[in-house]
Each structure stands twice: as C-alpha cells, then as structure tokens.
Amino acid sequence: MSVAPIDYLFNRRSVKHVQAPGPSDEHLAQILRAAMSAPDHGRLRPWRFTLIRGQAVQQLGELAIGSIKRAGLPLTTQKEASTRDWLQKVPLLVALACRMDTSNTKIPEDERMLATGAAVTNMLNAAHMLGYGAYWSTGLGTYVEEVTEALGYDALEYRFMGYLAIGTPIAPSEAPERPDYRDFVTEWTGK
Numbered sequence: 001m002s003v004a005p006i007d008y009l010f011n012r013r014s015v016k017h018v019q020a021p022g023p024s025d026e027h028l029a030q031i032l033r034a035a036m037s038a039p040d041h042g043r044l045r046p047w048r049f050t051l052i053r054g055q056a057v058q059q060l061g062e063l064a065i066g067s068i069k070r071a072g073l074p075l076t077t078q079k080e081a082s083t084r085d086w087l088q089k090v091p092l093l094v095a096l097a098c099r100m101d102t103s104n105t106k107i108p109e110d111e112r113m114l115a116t117g118a119a120v121t122n123m124l125n126a127a128h129m130l131g132y133g134a135y136w137s138t139g140l141g142t143y144v145e146e147v148t149e150a151l152g153y154d155a156l157e158y159r160f161m162g163y164l165a166i167g168t169p170i171a172p173s174e175a176p177e178r179p180d181y182r183d184f185v186t187e188w189t190g191k
C-alpha cells in the first residue's frame with residue numbers, strides 16, 4: 001500500500017539511534033537537494049553542511065568530548081560513555097552551519113537562521129521519506145568554539161547549528177503522538 005505524501009510529514013519522528021547503512025550516494029544527494037528548496041529571503045543561501053562519515057564520526061566525538069572538557073563545561077562520565085556508544089554506530093553526521101554574512105542589510109539576521117532551520121527540516125523530512133532515521137542534535141560541542149573552528153567554521157562568520165545524524169533505525173518505532181493543532185491556532189477576523 002502506498003503512503004500519501006502528506007502522511008510522511010504527519011509520521012516523521014526523530015530517530016537518534018541509527019546504524020549502517022547510511023544513505024547511499026543517490027539518497028544523500030536527494031537529502032541535500034531537499035535542503036535547497038527551503039524558503040530563503042533574499043536568496044542568501046546561508047546554509048552550509050559538512051559531511052562526517054565512517055571513522056571521522058568517532059574522531060568528531062573525541063574532539064567534542066575533549067573540547068567540552070577543555071572549555072570547563074559539565075560532562076558526566078555516563079554522558080561521555082553514552083555519547084561514544086551512540087556515535088560508534090552512527091554512519092553519517094551532517095554538521096550544520098549558517099553563514100551570518102550581513103552585507104544584505106535589508107534582511108534581518110534572524111532570517112538567515114530561520115532559512116537554515118527550514119533547510120534542515122527539509123533534510124529531516126527527506127531522510128524520513130527515503131526510509132532513514134534522522135535526528136537533529138545540538139550536543140557534541142555545538143556551542144564550543146574549538147569544535148566549530150576545527151570543522152572549518154570561523155565563529156565570526158558562521159553560527160554553528162549542530163548536527164544531523166542519519167542512518168538506518170536500529171529499532172522500529174511507531175508514529176509518535178502529536179498534539180492537536182487546534183490548541184496552537186487562533187483566527188483573527190479583523191476589527
């Protein structure tokens with residue numbers, strides 16, 4: 001039985017625990033291409049992505065753990081161990097950054113972040129539609145400058161926005177319960 005396109009959106013859920021295989025080259029291209037369809041005021045294309053695959057995933061994990069400690073941020077031994085366990089199986093991380101070039105002053109800075117967030121959401125949905133599990137994390141030293149600089153993002157020019165982990169779900173999961181949209185919607189009928 002085929003799934004209606006709208007049902008993919010209704011049924012998407014984040015899947016943190018994924019394993020190989022990660023997306024094929026063709027599927028990865030489709031996931032990244034989906035990001036390019038995000039709404040983007042002024043066509044600034046602020047989103048930037050860095051692929052981290054295979055052994056580099058574990059290296060990123062070690063870099064993040066070390067940098068968090070060097071920055072004096074809290075990290076329990078339990079969290080450190082669970083991070084290593086998680087990353088050991090993750091076949092692909094996509095590091096997410098937003099270029100904060102403000103030369104186009106007509107467009108507020110926040111809108112660059114919103115466009116990048118929309119691009120990432122498109123990637124989450126595309127990964128889900130292709131049968132992968134995907135999860136957006138702002139752990140792994142997202143807010144530690146040493147990490148983002150090591151990934152090649154100058155903190156003066158880019159806002160680092162975390163990572164997408166993408167792969168094959170380790171365990172099956174049900175479509176999640178979602179709130180009733182009516183609790184979030186009002187109508188303004190004029191004065």
Ligand SMILES: Cc1cc2nc3c(=O)[nH]c(=O)nc-3n(C[C@H](O)[C@H](O)[C@H](O)COP(=O)(O)O)c2cc1C
Nearest residue numbers: 012013014015134135136137138139140161162176
């Ligand atoms: C920008 C952003 C950053 C996030 N960072 C984390 C994170 O670091 N750790 C975490 O447990 N969940 C994080 N989440 C939440 C998960 O990605 C996910 O959305 C949440 O678990 C709810 O699952 P759902 O997407 O299926 O509703 C983040 C979500 C967003 C939008």
